[in-house]
Amino acid sequence: MEQTVAERRQPPVGRLLKQWRERRRLSQLALAIEAEISARHLSFVETGRSTPSREMVLRLAEHLEVPLRDRNQLLLAAGYAPVFSQAPLDSPELRRVLDAVRTVLRAHEPYPAVAVDRLWNLVAGNATLPLLTAGVADHLLRPPVNALRLTLHPDGLAPRIVNLAEWRGHLLGRLRRQLGLTADADLAALHDELRGYPGGTPAVELPGPGDVVVPLRLRHDDGELRLLSTVSTFGTPLDVTVQELSIESFFPADEATAAHLGRPVR
CATH class of the missing domain: 3.30.450.180 (Beta-Lactamase)
Structure with missing residues (x-):
């Protein structure tokens, strides 16, 4: 299936996760310890050498305190469907x-x-x-x-x-x-x-x-x-x-x- 323009412009999930980690002023080692994964694995995810599972994306997002809106964007960047709804208030x-x-x-x-x-x-x-x-x-x-x-x-x-x-x-x-x-x-x-x-x-x-x-x-x-x-x-x-x-x-x-x-x- 051909990618849309928006999908082609979407930064890779590893780069987005790195941006969130740096925004939280955490080292790779500190985040890896909190998320209970190896620093090597996290490094591979951030550089694109490893594709994270949906569960890994959500685990890292949780420890980085990423807002739900942006967790959906991380999932999309990793090739997964969003999991958090966004219903109108009058729904x-x-x-x-x-x-x-x-x-x-x-x-x-x-x-x-x-x-x-x-x-x-x-x-x-x-x-x-x-x-x-x-x-x-x-x-x-x-x-x-x-x-x-x-x-x-x-x-x-x-x-x-x-x-x-x-x-x-x-x-x-x-x-x-x-x-x-x-x-x-x-x-x-x-x-x-x-x-x-x-x-x-x-x-x-x-x-x-x-x-x-x-x-x-x-x-x-x-x-x-x-x-x-x-x-x-x-x-x-x-x-x-x-x-x-x-x-x-x-x-x-x-x-x-x-x-x-x-x-x-x-």
């Missing part, structure tokens, strides 16, 4: 997953919470989301809504963020770490776009007394809301879409914010 297969996400978001009210995909596009938000989107330009609220663009764009949330340089540095740092783990070209393009927005560069400072996390300090009415955020993901995903979902939940960082949002700090 019957993921109905329970989406229901679970919405349940978590509702349970977090009256505090804001959002669910985003791998590119930080908004999947769902709870009833308190307008607290964060108030005053944002309409063009940033047209689907797909990108949470990072909405936050850092000059027409977005940025003018309301008191500590914009600090929060911008925090978000760009998270994005760089995600990019380092995934080498995702779409994330790289998003990072380049966001870097071009105004907002300043945060000074390198030691934490002050009592500082434990970076809060989002948001101008609201005549005062200021201070919010902490946490990120949750599914612990045992077997679907690409599910693995790439994350929920960001915001909590009040002080009593005044909690009182404004309608629930006392315990």
Whole structure:
């Protein structure tokens, strides 16, 4: 059967595995020990002298913590069919997953919470989301809504963020770490776009007394809301879409914010 153009351009699996190993800063010996194979065998796989079995590809990908999306690409490069599904969120297969996400978001009210995909596009938000989107330009609220663009764009949330340089540095740092783990070209393009927005560069400072996390300090009415955020993901995903979902939940960082949002700090 004649190969397609995409298949001919696909790098060999050995080269891809080597790239992932180097991205994880592992030597051949270290990866071989973790995967319980010989360093010689791994060397042959990386150089193309040995064709890995499907099980070997998956074992190495597991120890390299390769995202499911890219594990499918490794399998294709090795001549095997992908094994991890990628169902749309609105598909019957993921109905329970989406229901679970919405349940978590509702349970977090009256505090804001959002669910985003791998590119930080908004999947769902709870009833308190307008607290964060108030005053944002309409063009940033047209689907797909990108949470990072909405936050850092000059027409977005940025003018309301008191500590914009600090929060911008925090978000760009998270994005760089995600990019380092995934080498995702779409994330790289998003990072380049966001870097071009105004907002300043945060000074390198030691934490002050009592500082434990970076809060989002948001101008609201005549005062200021201070919010902490946490990120949750599914612990045992077997679907690409599910693995790439994350929920960001915001909590009040002080009593005044909690009182404004309608629930006392315990």
